[in-house]
Amino acid sequence: MPKPSPGEEIDPLALAITRDMNLQTSKSNNEVAKWEHEDLAKVRIKVLRSHTDAVNKCQFFAGDRHILSASADCSIKVWDTQKGSVLHSLNDAHTINAAEAHCVQDGSRFASCGWDKNVHVWDMETKKKLWSATRSSIVTCCKISSDGRLVCVGSDLDHGLTVFDASSGEILHDFKDHHKSSLTSCVFSPDNTRIVTTSMDRTAKFFDLRSSKCTITLEGHTNVISACSFTQDDRKFATSSWDKTIKIWDISTGMYRSKGAQTLKGSHDGSVSCCDFTPEGLMLVSGGYDLSIVVWDVENKMQKLKLQGHAGWVTDVHFSLDQKWLLSCSKDKTVRMWNIEESDKIPIVMENKKAQGLKIIKCSKCEKPFSMSQLDSFRDVTLCVFCRLQSPEKSWLSFSDSPEG
Numbered sequence: 001m002p003k004p005s006p007g008e009e010i011d012p013l014a015l016a017i018t019r020d021m022n023l024q025t026s027k028s029n030n031e032v033a034k035w036e037h038e039d040l041a042k043v044r045i046k047v048l049r050s051h052t053d054a055v056n057k058c059q060f061f062a063g064d065r066h067i068l069s070a071s072a073d074c075s076i077k078v079w080d081t082q083k084g085s086v087l088h089s090l091n092d093a094h095t096i097n098a099a100e101a102h103c104v105q106d107g108s109r110f111a112s113c114g115w116d117k118n119v120h121v122w123d124m125e126t127k128k129k130l131w132s133a134t135r136s137s138i139v140t141c142c143k144i145s146s147d148g149r150l151v152c153v154g155s156d157l158d159h160g161l162t163v164f165d166a167s168s169g170e171i172l173h174d175f176k177d178h179h180k181s182s183l184t185s186c187v188f189s190p191d192n193t194r195i196v197t198t199s200m201d202r203t204a205k206f207f208d209l210r211s212s213k214c215t216i217t218l219e220g221h222t223n224v225i226s227a228c229s230f231t232q233d234d235r236k237f238a239t240s241s242w243d244k245t246i247k248i249w250d251i252s253t254g255m256y257r258s259k260g261a262q263t264l265k266g267s268h269d270g271s272v273s274c275c276d277f278t279p280e281g282l283m284l285v286s287g288g289y290d291l292s293i294v295v296w297d298v299e300n301k302m303q304k305l306k307l308q309g310h311a312g313w314v315t316d317v318h319f320s321l322d323q324k325w326l327l328s329c330s331k332d333k334t335v336r337m338w339n340i341e342e343s344d345k346i347p348i349v350m351e352n353k354k355a356q357g358l359k360i361i362k363c364s365k366c367e368k369p370f371s372m373s374q375l376d377s378f379r380d381v382t383l384c385v386f387c388r389l390q391s392p393e394k395s396w397l398s399f400s401d402s403p404e405g
Contacts, residue, residue, distance in 0.1 A: 033084025033337075044339040045309055048079055050086050055329035057100045057316045062107040064320045067327065069335050070101035076112055078124075079335070088127055094118060100141050104148040109166070111151045113139035119153050121166055131169035135162065141185045145192045150209075152195045154183030161186065161197055161207060173212065179203065185227045190234050198225040204239050206251075218249055220261055227274045231281035236298075238284055242271035246286050248298060267294045267303045276318045280364070285326055287314030293328055295340070305343050309336065 033048045053073035061068055066087070067079040076093040077086050093101075094114030103110035109130065113119045115138045121130045137157035144151050144166060151164040159181060163173040179199035186197045194215075195207045204225055206216035223242035230237055235252035239261075245268075247261035270290035277284050283304070284296045293307040293314055312331030319326060324341040365383055 042342045043305075043307060046084050046337040046339075048084050048335040048337070049333070050077060050089070051075065051333045051335075053333060054312065054331040055315065055333060055335055056098065057102070058318065058327050058329040058335050059101075059103060059316075060318060060320055060327055061103045061105055063105075064322070064325070066107060067335060068101050068103045068110060069329060070098040070112060071333075072097045074098055074114070076101045076110075081337070084337070090122075090127060093120070099139060100143075102143045104144055104146065106148075109144070109148060111142045111144040111153075111166070113142040113153055115139070119151070119164070121151060121164075121169065130167075133164065133169055133171075135160075140183055143186050143188055143195075145188045146190070147192055150188070150192065152186045152188065154178075154186045154197055156182045159183065159199070159201075161195065163195065163209070173207075173209075175207075178207075178214075179205065184225060187228055187230065190230055190232055196228055196230075196237070198228050198239060200224045202241075204228055204237075216251070218256070218261075220247060221245070223271070226272060229275050229277045229284070231277050232279035233281070236277065236281045238275050238277055240272040240275040240286055244268050244270065244272060244288075246272055246275055246284065246296070248284075262298075262301060264296050264298070264301055267296075267306060268292065273314060274316045278319050278323055283319075283323075285317045285319060287317040287328055289313045291330075293317055293326065293338070295326075295343075305340070307338055310334070 033046045051071040051073050053071055055069050055071045058067060058069045065081055067081055069077050069079065074092060074094050074097065076090045076098055078088040079085065080087050093112055095116040097115040099113050099115060101110055101112040107124050109121060109123055111119065111121050117135045117137060117139060119133045119135065119139055119142060122128065123130055135155055137155045139153050139155050142151060142153040149166055151166045153162050158176045159179045160176045161178040162171060164170065165172055178197060179201050181200035184198050184200060186195060188195055193209055195209065196204055198204045202219065202221050202223065202225055204218040205214050208215045218239065221239065221241040221243050225239050225241050227240045228238060237249045237251045238246055240246045244265060246264040249256045249261045268288040268290050270288050272286050272288045275284055275286045282298060284298050285293060286296065287293050291308060291310050291314060294303055295305040297304050310328065310330040310332050314328055314330050317326060317328045324339065326338040326340055329335045363383055
């Protein structure tokens with residue numbers, strides 16, 4: 001991931017930005033994004049401008065070196081993360097609103113869908129369509145599995161879930177009325193054996209690809225469920241909702257059946273539109289229609305940091321692999337990169353750290369307990385010091401890492 005260079009300007013702590021940051025959209029697709037923040041800020045922001053309408057989805061891929069975005073301007077763009085410039089722009093990817101684009105991490109191919117009822121799978125190198133399919137109603141969401149073998153899509157009027165072979169475009173599963181209302185998101189489980197869909201009917205459903213059955217239905221939100229996210233170990237599952245909350249479901253033990261889901265609330269003033277876990281599930285980031293982004297301490301059910309700067313609804317958020325950056329996009333036509341590796345030095349975060357004190361964690365490698373200060377780092381730290389020393393290549397080895405300058 002890029003690091004801020006000495007002398008770069010920085011954003012006002014990204015906690016209470018009052019100045020207008022919605023500058024005019026770049027006239028050139030190749031214009032390099034600039035840092036947009038004020039001196040001494042702890043959260044640095046790079047704003048990527050090229051889309052001419054709302055940006056619906058964004059994603060890091062290829063080891064965080066590139067970004068994929070889909071927009072209501074019907075285009076799909078591939079960005080260079082370091083420069084913040086557009087590498088490729090598929091300007092007519094869809095004829096109406098490109099709802100989502102999603103890429104396998106190696107960057108070999110990606111899927112896209114749109115309000116034109118079409119689903120496309122593209123070769124990333126050639127930017128050519130491998131195949132296309134037309135559905136009977138608006139396609140609202142799509143994902144390609146991490147192994148690149150399957151594509152799932154959700155639709156609007158028929159409330160359907162469809163699963164395609166990613167290579168041939170053959171339909172493997174096609175379910176009408178999978179939900180009672182429009183689907184809002186779909187995602188593969190980390191092992192690609194299940195697909196979870198969320199809907200305006202306020203439920204999330206787990207579809208098992210091996211048995212071809214719906215095995216779990218989650219209920220509890222009081223409004224539309226907008227998005228969802230898994231932890232890498234498949235133990236926790238998060239749902240975000242227009243009821244202004246995020247719920248964390250312990251799906252490994254099924255404890256939610258007797259005790260309900262853990263609820264994160266109180267930080268968003270409007271509907272929550274998106275969410276993303278860190279791999280180990282210690283942190284979660286959410287974005288909302290209140291224009292804000294919130295980083296959560298999941299275990300303690302509390303806000304770590306609130307970021308503001310978008311001038312429109314936040315539509316998607318993601319952590320980078322090294323967890324030093326957040327990626328977001330918005331109705332304000334921009335994609336933003338937030339450098340959060342020095343966020344623990346913000347006064348309000350330091351106060352939270354003092355209030356929480358020490359926490360005991362079991363090492364995920366040797367399974368021995370060790371203590372750490374809450375919010376010591378905005379990266380998951382699940383290894384004890386001895387195991388961390390045995391893995392010096394890991395970016396989270398040192399707590400004192402900071403951006404240059």
